[in-house]
Amino acid sequence: MTRAALLVLADGRFPAGGHAHSGGAEAAVKAGRITGAASLEDFCRGRLYTTGLVSASLAAAAALGADPVALDEAADARTPSPALRVAARRLGRQLMRAARAAWPHPELDALARRFPKGAHQPVVLGLAARAAGLGAADAAYCSAYESVSGPATATVRLLSLDPFDATAGLARLADDIDRVASEAAEAAARAVTDGVDALPAASAPLLEVGAEAHAAWAVRLFAS
Amino acid sequence: MHLDHSHDGPAAVSADAHRPDGTRRALRIGLGGPVGSGKTATVAALCRALRDELSLAVVTNDIYTREDAEFLLREAVLPPERITAVETGACPHTAIRDDISANLEAVEDLEDEVGPLDLILVESGGDNLTATFSRGLVDAQVFVIDVAGGDDIPRKGGPGVTTADLLVINKTDLAPHVGSDLARMAADAKAQRAELPVVLQSLRSEDGVRQVADWVRAQLTAWTA
Ligand SMILES: Nc1nc2c(ncn2[C@@H]2O[C@H](COP(=O)(O)OP(=O)(O)OP(=O)(O)O)[C@@H](O)[C@H]2O)c(=O)[nH]1
Numbered sequence: 001m002t003r004a005a006l007l008v009l010a011d012g013r014f015p016a017g018g019h020a021h022s023g024g025a026e027a028a029v030k031a032g033r034i035t036g037a038a039s040l041e042d043f044c045r046g047r048l049y050t051t052g053l054v055s056a057s058l059a060a061a062a063a064l065g066a067d068p069v070a071l072d073e074a075a076d077a078r079t080p081s082p083a084l085r086v087a088a089r090r091l092g093r094q095l096m097r098a099a100r101a102a103w104p105h106p107e108l109d110a111l112a113r114r115f116p117k118g119a120h121q122p123v124v125l126g127l128a129a130r131a132a133g134l135g136a137a138d139a140a141y142c143s144a145y146e147s148v149s150g151p152a153t154a155t156v157r158l159l160s161l162d163p164f165d166a167t168a169g170l171a172r173l174a175d176d177i178d179r180v181a182s183e184a185a186e187a188a189a190r191a192v193t194d195g196v197d198a199l200p201a202a203s204a205p206l207l208e209v210g211a212e213a214h215a216a217w218a219v220r221l222f223a224s
Numbered sequence: 225m226h227l228d229h230s231h232d233g234p235a236a237v238s239a240d241a242h243r244p245d246g247t248r249r250a251l252r253i254g255l256g257g258p259v260g261s262g263k264t265a266t267v268a269a270l271c272r273a274l275r276d277e278l279s280l281a282v283v284t285n286d287i288y289t290r291e292d293a294e295f296l297l298r299e300a301v302l303p304p305e306r307i308t309a310v311e312t313g314a315c316p317h318t319a320i321r322d323d324i325s326a327n328l329e330a331v332e333d334l335e336d337e338v339g340p341l342d343l344i345l346v347e348s349g350g351d352n353l354t355a356t357f358s359r360g361l362v363d364a365q366v367f368v369i370d371v372a373g374g375d376d377i378p379r380k381g382g383p384g385v386t387t388a389d390l391l392v393i394n395k396t397d398l399a400p401h402v403g404s405d406l407a408r409m410a411a412d413a414k415a416q417r418a419e420l421p422v423v424l425q426s427l428r429s430e431d432g433v434r435q436v437a438d439w440v441r442a443q444l445t446a447w448t449a
Pocket residue numbers: 257258259260261262263264265266292348349350351394395396397398425426427428
């Protein structure tokens with residue numbers, strides 16, 4: 001196992017398309033729910049314990065070798081907003097390209113063939129971690145961190161927020177990320193024996209509603 | 225875990241000259257340059273000049289709207305299914321250089337859905353003088369500047385001006401009105417670019433895009449050779 005691969009996979013510059021997505025931050029900014037560093041941190045904490053936890057669990061389960069098709073269905077079931085499903089699959093497809101270039105692996109090839117237009121991003125992320133020789137906890141960390149780093153960088157652009165304030169907010173979330181990642185890894189281990197219903201299904205209705213509204217805007221900076 | 229290095233299936237590599245089915249993919253040409261220099265106008269003119277002889281498609285990268293794609297649709301330079309807009313997340317150069325995944329997806333989908341294609345034009349969102357396309361996304365790139373942006377831009381250089389496969393100095397019709405010295409722009413461009421070609425054009429004139437269209441034809445001949 002090569003722990004350093006986690007740095008490559010979790011790097012914000014890993015070319016997997018994330019830079020064009022705000023993780024719901026653009027809609028939240030427009031709605032007045034994110035107005036500065038403090039509300040950004042609150043937003044991120046909320047996202048982390050809801051969709052972040054779900055994504056991290058899916059990623060961890062994929063890293064453990066759970067059936068990715070069943071995980072993809074579980075992801076669909078946990079994503080009510082059609083716009084978010086589209087975004088998740090698009091990001092999954094983009095991550096797949098980068099992952100196959102970085103860690104060529106027959107299981108990635110098989111998933112790419114099964115979902116030519118993309119599987120849910122967390123499932124691809126978990127399988128990428130697996131191909132890289134990483135474990136379930138690594139995949140969970142990577143996914144949990146992404147669930148907050150995406151909105152934070154997007155908000156720096158959207159509000160011209162001081163980047164140091166945004167980064168300090170991410171640092172303050174470290175304990176929460178630890179908690180979510182370990183909860184996700186435990187759930188994933190249960191899912192391997194008990195099936196995907198053992199995965200958490202926490203949801204953030206405002207993220208779902210906001211994503212639907214955002215998808216209909218004529219002018220926007222981010223794709224989601 | 226055991227790593228197996230054999231891989232197959234769709235879309236494993238970006239710059240690969242062949243599609244998964246073994247056929248040669250379309251030539252991809254990028255058009256970049258500052259905001260408003262005439263990228264979309266050049267794309268539209270190229271489509272009109274080439275669409276009867278080639279199977280072509282366009283990808284636009286709009287920064288926060290779909291205006292470029294909508295302009296091309298309105299002008300009906302190509303059937304709508306041959307025009308795709310990519311969203312760039314406030315960072316046009318990232319989408320064409322550092323993280324090209326959304327653009328690669330767009331070109332591959334176009335080839336799948338309306339192919340076979342000979343040529344795909346990829347227009348970047350208007351950006352600064354350092355914005356260049358990744359070689360993983362395009363085979364050749366055109367950098368479009370205009371005379372109204374200041375006649376010292378060729379002298380200032382920068383990656384777009386110095387390294388693009390073709391430099392286009394557009395809107396020459398405006399030179400007298402904005403006090404730009406075309407001879408100086410041409411000489412500065414030559415000094416920056418050595419043997420790389422430069423075209424001065426006005427799309428306001430009849431067949432204004434002819435030199436760029438000829439350059440594209442030459443690229444295509446080399447690509448299919
Ligand atoms: N006079 C003159 N105007 C031109 C010429 N080429 C383009 N224009 C005009 O310049 C304006 C901007 O042209 P676009 O083609 O939209 O420029 P662009 O580089 O695509 O702009 P962005 O995508 O917004 O960065 C439009 O109003 C065009 O009609 C030209 O050769 N001469």
